[in-house]
Amino acid sequence: MNLSSLKPASGSVKTKKRLGRGHGSGMGGTSTRGHKGAQSRSGYSQKSHFEGGQMPLQRRVPKFGFKNINRVEYKALNLDSIQALVEKTNATVIDIEVLYNNGLVSKTDLVKILSRGELKVAVELKAHAFSKAAAEAIEKAGGKAVTL
Structure with a gap:
């Protein structure tokens, strides 16, 4: 075989x-x-979303609500997933890099810790946000909740 064939x-x-x-x-x-x-003529181009004069879809469908451009989206992680991670890795300090390396978050995610589940070990958790109940549960277990 060669390039010409x-x-x-x-x-x-x-x-x-x-x-x-x-x-x-x-x-x-x-x-x-x-x-x-x-x-049939050259140079003809139809407007995108033109439906031959019938009321177009984007005008037929009702609009409501608004998109807040200042909204901050967090990736939610619960205490039970943190507990499972601690049991798997035996880490005492858990930050974004540890979570990323274990596939729980992506590089660009902002992380918020929520309180579902139970934390049985003292661990220092570093995240962008904590719910009140989660922060209390972490401190009750002897750990620290550090907001980035």
């Missing part, structure tokens, strides 16, 4: 339609564009 798999490449090359080609005359009207 390479070719695509059979049936994977179709020949392009040759429009406007006479009646014998089957694509002559109007070149598959139908008769007259803007769509």
